[in-house]
Amino acid sequence: MLDRNTFNHIVKEASQKKRAKYENFLATVPILENMDHYERSKMADAVKEKKVKNGETIIKQGEQGDIFYILVEGSAIATLNEKGSEPVMEYNSGDYFGELALLKGEPRAANVLASSDCKLIMLERKSFKRLLGPLDEILKRNIASYNNFMK
DSSP, X not given: OOOHHHHHHHHHHHHHHHHHHHHHHHTTSGXXXXXXXXXXXXXXXXXXXXXXXTTOEEEOTTSOOOEEXXXXXXXXXXXXXXXXXXXXXXXXXXXXXXXXXXXXXOXXXXXXXXXXXXXXEEEEHHHHHHHHGGGHHHHHHHHHHHHTTOO
């Protein structure tokens, strides 16, 4: 049986390892490069990891969106229901998606499917607004690139 101090040490060490791992990764994501160390550290603490298999749906068009995703490993594609399964966007490590539903408060605009086994990090709506509030304007500017595919 573990004593309290040993347990706390194990939990603290695991948390520090997770933070360091994701802080380093987040520093490589172009949209987040202007965050300072403190902001990146807070974001690294808030993200949750998710693994999906090739072919699995990550986001379903029309659903309410409460999660922002960043692709850590693997690749994914976006499709639109009215265009069949033809990809309208491709995502690779460091790319992000799911911000439109959070920024606009609208249902998901597209499907996102894993095109290989993927590792993602996720940020829920409340944390997204709190941590990425200053990035709202940058993310909104990038919405224009999606509008070309939605026509």
